[in-house]
Amino acid sequence: MSKIKKGDLVVVISGRDKGKQGRVLEMDRDNDRLVVEGVQRVKKHTKVGQSSRGARTGGIETIEAPIHVSNVMLVDPETKKGTRVGSRSETVERDGRSRTVRVRVAKRSGKDI
Secondary structure, three states, X not given: OOOOOOOOEEEEOOOOOOOOEEEEEEEEOOOOEEEEOOOOEEEEEEEEEEOOOOOEEEEEEEEEOOEXXXXXXXXXXXXXXXXXXXXXXXXXXXXXXXXXXXEEEEOOOOOEO
């Protein structure tokens, strides 16, 4: 189970983009990989064609490639630095019923994520 989810703000801790921060755009849980906004940008060559309006499509475009989940760390909401993630169980009263909810917690500051 990954402690990072789609939409989280993460910092890259290894590789050529070390130190960059970005939001998680996609998750591939089967291969433990994720796509981070503005990180691991690569050039992709696509075949040139035409759209229905006659405009040319294709050529060389720059896209974000997936990176392994072990190369990123969640950003602490208080210190804006990388942090490990823990969890805490809370009981919540909703509609007269009590439920146990797992809350992600930043290890660096102790704040909820």
